[in-house]
Amino acid sequence: MQKRILIGLLVFIFVMGVSIAVSADDVPYGGWLDRIVAEEEASTAAGVTKLGTGDLGVYADTITEVDIYEMILDNPEILYAESFGSYNELSFNPAGPVFEETGKLNPFAVARVREAMNWLIDREYMANEIFGGMAVPRLFPITSAFPDYAAMVEKVRELEVAYSHNPDLAEEVITEEMLALEAEMVDGVWHFEGEPVVINILIRSEDERTEVGDYVGTLLEGIGFEVERRYATAAEASPIWMTGNPEAGRFHIYTGGWITTVVDRDQSANWDFFYTPRGLGTPLWQAYEPSEEFDTAAERLAQRDFSTMEERAELMALNMELGLQDSVRVWLVDRLAVNPYRYDVELTADLAGGISGSWLWARTIRNVGEVGGQVNVGLPSVMPEPWNPMDGSNWVFDMMLIRATADMGYMWDPYTGLHHPNIFESAKVVIEEGLPVDKTLDWVELEFIEGGTEVPEDAWADWDPVEQRFITVGEKYPEGVTARRAVTTFYPENIQQDLRWHDGSNFSVADLVWAHIMSFDRAFEESDFFDEAQVPPYESLMDTYRGVRIIDQDPITVEYYSNLFYLDAEWYIPSLFPYFAQGPGAWHNMAIGYLAEVNEEVAASSSKADALEVEHLNMIGGPSLDILENYLQVAMDEAFIPYENTLGEFISEEEAMERYQNLYDWYQDKGHFWIGTGPYYLDAAYPVEGIVELAVNEDYPFRADRWDMFVEPMVPEVGVTGPGAVRMGSDLTLDISIFFDDEPYLSEDLDTVSVLVFDERDRLIDTVTAEMIEEGHWRAEISGEITSRLSFGSSTFEAVVTSRLVALPVMEALSIVTFE
């Protein structure tokens, strides 16, 4: 009996042990899936239908068509993530008031007429009717889902109310200004010098902007203008609005559209870009004449001419007001896009770029509740251009796949735009005293120093393309130089052993140095690797770059000195990690591209390839592969160490040979030269068929659940309760509940909780900050003094909640009757 018990006990222990072990192993290294198969599906309708039938797990397009959105809503098996990257506006031609070339009147030369257009149009109508609910009204050059909007939400709400739809006011202002322009109303039509005033609207014909243009035209006809609608595609419209002479009067209004593919935490330069001649050198921009006050305010904001965030907020508020008064652009809506996927798949989508613009999509994608398996991802286009890390394809859908194979030093928070360390561990940022820099996350240490940081003499300040070595700060700046921002980046111990390129080569400091050389060498005519296209980026870099120093090789520690700074200390930590503009690259796989280019058989950039009439370097297919294979052989024969004068210090001959051999084996196995360090590797590419296969990188040093906290955006669910009526002059208490998934939203994750008080005519009366009662429950005490300023009628109390976890502010309104 005892024996049986003992055996039973042993079996139990064994089973438990195995199950615990299995449970620990449930989270794999790399990604959750074994395989991701990307296939081309150009039609959004077909893509969504395939999601319904299970042929696809994800359709990674940002869909804005209402009918497709309805298809998604109708199918319970299809879920979607929302994104807010694109926005629409009306661009006005400010030339005149009489066009030089035609002698015709341009009412929009007058700022007040343009301003009045804000009252004439009904943004709510556009968002709901023209865009079918897939848009939200927008008045400013900042996006309503981005941090600046949340930070400025009180001013935003005040101005949104002030510039809400008011056609009578619009007509009154326009009439006044038209009369001042010596126009006259004849039989209900405005005339100037005996002829009807005709407004030419240049209407984009590819999307809902057609209806927008028609709608604006109808409104203008309603107040006495003759309207000529000209429908044009992007290509047809560009020569008219972008490069055409505004004085030619070929358009008065253009239905514009813009896009941002990342959550931009600092949109303050947008007034300067969109409203002043400093924005662009094209004729339209050069015709802009902002008031002196606006011009100065826009420039100060863009150049960060402020020392505190409060001062910045004041400048933002001023620009918001002055921008609306100027209105060479009238902002209409932020487009809401949906990114569909099946209910049995989960992944992260970016608040701006959707799934295709997300860095974390591949790091989080999985079949719900499963480990391993495959997900088919539909993309509108696959591999339309060559892949090479420096100047290859920058198509958003190619980049989506490339990111799955790559790492960056840091990783983007898809909902706030903040950066988190990915490969490096932490950073110390030292900023010149007086600059408005702040930090949010703990991994970064922020310090300020009077007058900036002195750059060490032995830091690398520039490049000598002849001697192929870095020029030190001591050589370039004998008098010494300071930097407004000094960043020390700390990599974890053992990263050079733990992190491997997909071909099996170990990541090393040489990869960092190679990446840094690439920022310089191609911009010098004396270099064999010279590419004219690299001169402007190099010059731009040198405007602010002051030096780099690798102070330790194990663990890797890098110091970077620059005059370029960001408002968030966490942003763009310059770790030198080898992720280039268009993808990852190790020194050894890029070195064979280097050899091929200096021998003028391929070129990394399309402009150089066209100039030399050679192949644009493609590391995954086409004629480039044979060329690269030849140079791999050359590199192996010569144990080639590129830029030996510099890299010789970091690469031994044995290491070079080992890496080339790894790459050779990789090419024999996979048939391409694309390697990264990311959680998936490129297993096969079928360019003609439009199919890419990614397989999990089991050597990846991080587990698949590392970024799971970003699978779902934690948008606060806000409720407001209070009495149905309040006597003017008496105190009022409002209770605010803030939850997420039935759990209290922690106060440490909240930024602000406030209540905006609007009177019965929607004028902002005051703002009250709420206090936390307990986690998830907040209370706003509205004093009798505030309620005494309300009038008889229905007042609105709008709770505004901004979170540190999601940039999108949440507003919830409560109407309360106010009486005497």
Added chain:
Amino acid sequence: MDQQFNVPDVETQEPDVEREGDSGSNLKRIAKYFGFRLIALFITVVVAIYLLILIANMGGAVDNIRMGQIRENVGMQMMAMSSEMADWPSERRREYEEQLVEQERRRLGLDQPFILRSVYYLRDAITLDLGRAEQMTSDAGSRRVQLIILERLPPTLMLMMSYFLIMFFVALFGALFLSRRYGSKLDKLVVVLAPSSAAPGWFYGIFLILIFAAVLGWLPFGGMVAAPPPRETHLYALSVLRHLILPVTALIMGGFFLTIYNWRTFFLIYSSEDYVEMAKAKGLSNRAIERKYILRPTLPPIITSFALGMIVMWMGAIILEQVFNWPGLGRMLYEAIGLFDVPIIVGGQVIYAYLLAATVFVLDILYALLDPRVKMGAGAGGNKQ
């Protein structure tokens, strides 16, 4: 038919020496004829290509569009760089912007006048070099127009050949069959269904996808092969065949009944010729009548139709390839037109023009071989009577 009843004239009685001279002069005449024909065709091709270059570039107006696009793209880049440019004075920004614009302008050759570039385009086209694309690249990443076209050719040929061969021979023999059963139920059914060809293949394609892919799930929605593609060659081929079923069916549905109706009417006309009636009266078998008395005289138009049909395949099926996500020349052309990528548009058409000219030339020869009534060169159709 006249020459069949010609009475041999005196010249045919000339001694052998003289006949050899005649034969030499005939060869010379034929060579001269073909020479002139080739030159005429070549000039036609050159003129057509140059006109195409002018039209595709809108007489040079595409340059303005290009400049607009360049400015717009640079504008987006500048906007994205606003943080980096925060401290830059206006002049520095303008300089930077102009550098970017100038680079792209030069890349696209816009620093040279259009008229000069049009000559380069023509040279590249005539020599079949075809030059480099301005915007597009081949799927494998090359900008050489030749490679872009060659890469898309096999899928298009596979699709169109499958369709064309099935369609041509089924329609041809079906029509022959029907022409012998004029007025039968089957014949009437074909007549009734002929207007169904008013709708193009892609239209049927949408319904076929809905029924067989979306609802029944029997066949794929589109594409050329399953994703991921099978690694074994035979499985890959089977997968391609499976993906061919719907687009080929759609193409056939878009033209089958009208084609068979046309051919059947054509054969009916020939079937009622006197010599066919005579053959019937002589008691020849149906097969012999079809082969000798109907097919033989109709061979030139059949071959013409076949040959022209073959070269039309070169252009692919623009919309159908879009609907079925088929990576062929049609889609390539569609994308090139959207991007105003003139070298690709011209490249595709140049090859078509050459193929057309070559086909016309070969048909000239074939007509002479197949139809004794057709003569070439000087005096063609006017032999001494």
